[in-house]
Amino acid sequence: MISNIIPGLIMILTSFLLPTIPQYFRHPAMLLSVGLSALSLFNGYGTFLEWDILGLNLILYQSDSLTFPFSIIFHIAAVLVIIFSWHSKNLMEHMATLAYAGSAIGALHAGDFFSLFIWWEATALTSVFIVFAGNTKAARDAAMRYLIIQVSSGVLLLIGACLLLYQTGNHNLTVLDLTTDFGIFMFIAFGIKAAFPFLNGWLQDSYPESSVTGTVALSAFTTKLAIYALARTFPGTDSLIWIGAIMTAFPVFFAVIENDLRRVLSFSLNNQLGFMVVGIGIGTELSLNGTVAHAFVHIIYKALLFMSMGAVLYRAGTTKASELGGLYKYMPFTTIFCIIGAMSISAFPLFSGFVAKSLIMSSLGGMGMVLIYFVLFFASAGVLEHSGIKIPYFAFFAHERKSKVKEAPINMLIAMGIAAVLCIGIGVFPKYLYQILPYTVEYQPYTIDHVISQLQLLVFAIIAFLFLVKFKLYPSEIRSTVLNSDWFYRKMLPGIGKPLFKKIGLLTELIYENLRFFFRLILNKSQKFSNSSYIKVTTPSFAATILISILFIMLLIVLI
Amino acid sequence: MKKNDLKSMGKSFTKYILIIGALLILLDFTFHRHEYFSFAEIYGFPAFFGFISFVFIVLLGKWLRKFLMRKEDYYDQ
Known part of the structure; x- marks a missing residue:
């Protein structure tokens, strides 16, 4: 019975029932629904549910070696988010979060592009309420922009799916390429959600505006769903290697100067997606394993970092680096968990980032791609800069704090604790992660060459940081806005559009004025004419005179 | 807690990192x-x-501030 239910669907149904459940039992019910959905992980691989509708065969539930690891980590992320938000009584946000996680899990198991489209839009429509939950004007505005962009991605996906069906008669998930028009539509649709360069503005715009707990949920699903979709449909597409490399390098510079630490993490998320996209672009078994492994560990440590910043926001009321510092005294556990997340994302040996990133680096090295290899190596130093050092340093150290704050609530500490244990556990015992990857590849991350090379890079990057701080070369934190690609539609387009529409408005007003003048002229003349004594006998009314005048003008126009 | 906790922590951290680096x-x-x-x-x-x-x-990021940095309420204006 349970084997035929789409994974995640039970979470969505539970989210609808949440208002009827007393507050005290809501979180246990949410956890239970995730647990029931996770039973699907024991079903094995295959196609479990199809639906014939409108002459189409929709594959609603299928699973294979690529969906499996993503499904595991999406369930884990859902559990972490639920525990982290245990203290919150925001019903709307709980409903949205559970339905969002359920939709993302449902999307993983779609076997055709139309089913994928339905879930794709479902994740957009549910997650927008999580952005709304930030409950500030900035959050509401960002939510509207977020919705427009997310739905646009869905529309492009639908166009692609229709073209695919029309041209090939097939609509199942298959490997595509960029020589076809439907391929290009899908590529852009996935690219928007995967935050490709210049399509990334929505991510840094909306995620930091959400609530304390909302950002954690947002960070896990949408972008990784896009990575899954790209890995499924565009493995080995060369352009992805370059796109990914740009994604790893560019956000690094933005993260250096950004003041809001949750926005810094959003830039960092973008950079991490770059590593995964490069792995898809290479398209070998090793690199695709690297992408999946990276997505898996990334969801955990990124959630951990967002949770630590969520805890800081909850207790200190802000995540602006210029207002923080010295929290290590008051939030020691949060500090330790944040540092574990920071060391994981920076890929220190014995932490989860190391065992995943090594797979992608090795596949690049093995193929002799020297330039991309060093762009990613350079980006690794960048990751250390913004996520490894900047986040913990400015939040918890930097300078002494004057006012006291409390340690994070116990539920937050438990969620962060679980994530931290997973980060170290995977780093120390990588074989359990490697076992669930799509391809069987023998790989040993802990060789002396790897470990020493990575440690040298990281330790000397830290020394560089100390050197820059010592000589006061490190940029101080300033309350500011950093321009990003959302500038194009938030400033540039309105900047051009508003005056343009104003001009068009003036022009139409001018035309309208002239027409009115012309009409008045006819009106007056007709009135005079109909009132004159000699015409009254033959002309029945004033209205008829106007009509005749207009007909006469039309006749004139036609003749001219 | 001592007042210069952070400073002494920073100093010992620097010392250990330099030793590990060497x-x-x-x-x-x-x-x-x-x-x-x-x-x-x-x-x-x-x-x-x-x-x-x-x-x-860090230095390029700092330089990019000239082009990318705006006031905090830039988008609200």
């Missing part, structure tokens, strides 16, 4: 580090690359 460089002389690209096998190459990359990122 050890890592010395370790490089004790064995041949295999890399995918031969020029990366030069002694201390990753250390040098990490240091330079970090400084480059």
